[in-house]
Amino acid sequence: MSEAIQAVFENLRLELRRGCLILAVLAQLREEHYGYTLRKTLADHGIDIEESTLYPLLRRLETQGLLLSEWREHEKRNKRFYRLSPAGAATLEQLLVEWESINSSIHQVLSGNAVNIAKEA
Amino acid sequence: MAANDLLDRYLYAVRRYLPAYHQDDLVAELSANLRSQMEDKQEQLGRPLTEDEQVEVVRRHGHPILVAARYQPQHSLIGPEIFPFYWFTIKRVLPWVVGIWILATAVATIFGSPEMQLGRHIDVGHLITGLFGAVFQFLAWITIGFALLEYFKGHLSHEFTHPCWDPRKLPKADPIAEQNGPHHPYADAIASAVFLAWLLAFPRFPVLMFGPYVSWHLLNMDLPAIWRQFYWLIIAFNCIQLAARIALLSRPVRRYYHAIETVIHLLGIGVIAFLLRTHDYIGQATFGGSPMSPQTVATVNTSIHNGLLLVLIIAIAKFLWDTAQWLRFRTTSQVPART
Numbered sequence: 106m107s108e109a110i111q112a113v114f115e116n117l118r119l120e121l122r123r124g125c126l127i128l129a130v131l132a133q134l135r136e137e138h139y140g141y142t143l144r145k146t147l148a149d150h151g152i153d154i155e156e157s158t159l160y161p162l163l164r165r166l167e168t169q170g171l172l173l174s175e176w177r178e179h180e181k182r183n184k185r186f187y188r189l190s191p192a193g194a195a196t197l198e199q200l201l202v203e204w205e206s207i208n209s210s211i212h213q214v215l216s217g218n219a220v221n222i223a224k225e226a
Numbered sequence: 227m228a229a230n231d232l233l234d235r236y237l238y239a240v241r242r243y244l245p246a247y248h249q250d251d252l253v254a255e256l257s258a259n260l261r262s263q264m265e266d267k268q269e270q271l272g273r274p275l276t277e278d279e280q281v282e283v284v285r286r287h288g289h290p291i292l293v294a295a296r297y298q299p300q301h302s303l304i305g306p307e308i309f310p311f312y313w314f315t316i317k318r319v320l321p322w323v324v325g326i327w328i329l330a331t332a333v334a335t336i337f338g339s340p341e342m343q344l345g346r347h348i349d350v351g352h353l354i355t356g357l358f359g360a361v362f363q364f365l366a367w368i369t370i371g372f373a374l375l376e377y378f379k380g381h382l383s384h385e386f387t388h389p390c391w392d393p394r395k396l397p398k399a400d401p402i403a404e405q406n407g408p409h410h411p412y413a414d415a416i417a418s419a420v421f422l423a424w425l426l427a428f429p430r431f432p433v434l435m436f437g438p439y440v441s442w443h444l445l446n447m448d449l450p451a452i453w454r455q456f457y458w459l460i461i462a463f464n465c466i467q468l469a470a471r472i473a474l475l476s477r478p479v480r481r482y483y484h485a486i487e488t489v490i491h492l493l494g495i496g497v498i499a500f501l502l503r504t505h506d507y508i509g510q511a512t513f514g515g516s517p518m519s520p521q522t523v524a525t526v527n528t529s530i531h532n533g534l535l536l537v538l539i540i541a542i543a544k545f546l547w548d549t550a551q552w553l554r555f556r557t558t559s560q561v562p563a564r565t
Contacts, residue, residue: 157288161296
């Protein structure tokens with residue numbers, strides 16, 4: 106693959122991931138987490154996200170009213186814990202419906218293509 | 227270096243670039259996360275982290291400026307929604323600004339005060355900086371206007387930011403105008419403008435025509451009046467040509483591209499024919515201080531006349547060829563596809 110095509114792929118991959126990451130973060134924050142444990146849990150589920158992306162994202166989602174946060178002592182250190190707000194929970198439900206719809210449509214498109222290719226063969 | 231010192235340095239560096247009102251809060255959160263990460267890694271390894279491992283944790287977190295930048299609200303002078311309109315406006319209006327400025331300057335030069343007239347005080351540096359000034363001012367005002375639109379777009383009515391439009395009101399598709407137009411309309415307009423500027427500038431700076439190594443004084447010719455008349459004629463011709471090139475930037479006008487080109491071509495032939503009215507092109511010339519012999523002057527005059535005659539014949543032949551091609555397309559109603 107040429108470097109130019111690789112760069113195009115990287116851009117598309119980032120675009121594809123961006124929305125998915127928000128969905129994953131919101132879904133994971135149905136349980137309370139602070140930044141580091143959230144990142145670790147997501148990584149354990151195969152969603153690797155850089156610290157420099159995750160922590161500002163948490164702040165942005167909080168500013169948008171989708172998350173709530175509080176400082177609390179945990180293991181002898183003050184940490185900022187995040188969880189989904191009621192508005193965030195409602196938004197997550199809507200996003201999941203959208204996600205399922207897109208996922209199902211993409212599957213239909215892909216299976217339709219597969220059938221056409223099989224017919225042509 | 228101790229882990230605390232390393233982290234303190236890093237957090238101090240990040241803090242410098244964070245928004246002032248969130249510095250303490252953000253740094254405390256980053257500190258807690260980074261320390262947790264280091265402790266976690268220590269637990270996994272069952273030993274304290276080496277300095278290199280600590281450095282790796284901090285390096286992986288990102289450069290302080292980039293990390294801090296992620297916490298800044300996203301700023302853009304003109305956002306992606308408005309930008310296409312901004313760019314479209316610039317592309318459409320900028321050639322007009324350049325063209326109008328050049329025409330205005332040409333008119334001021336021709337009809338201005340005697341001090342400003344041909345060959346006396348045309349300052350090419352002034353012309354160039356004036357043009358750049360006009361373009362810069364135009365870009366600045368357009369940018370400010372669109373930046374304000376971007377800034378206030380949240381306060382504007384939905385109809386303003388999302389204008390209603392009806393596909394039936396879009397201009398009619400006109401493949402003839404599209405395919406008959408100039409191949410590079412913007413390049414044509416800019417080339418015409420630059421050529422006109424050059425024509426206006428060279429009487430004051432003959433180096434523009436004769437090159438840096440030939441002094442005007444070296445080639446001191448007593449030029450007959452026809453050259454002065456020719457100069458004004460060619461200035462007028464180029465002003466007309468520039469106006470036509472600017473007009474052709476508009477798609478509806480491109481429908482008349484061949485008619486416009488025909489007129490320009492005929493005017494160009496007329497300009498060359500004008501010079502053929504005489505056989506005396508260089509008068510009593512001296513070269514390097516020595517007068518030319520009458521035979522040399524006669525030979526140069528005849529060569530120029532014959533050269534101009536050849537140019538005229540070529541121009542007429544090209545005109546006839548282009549006209550024949552165009553008529554052939556018209557009669558067969560076929561528009562050649564562009565490649």
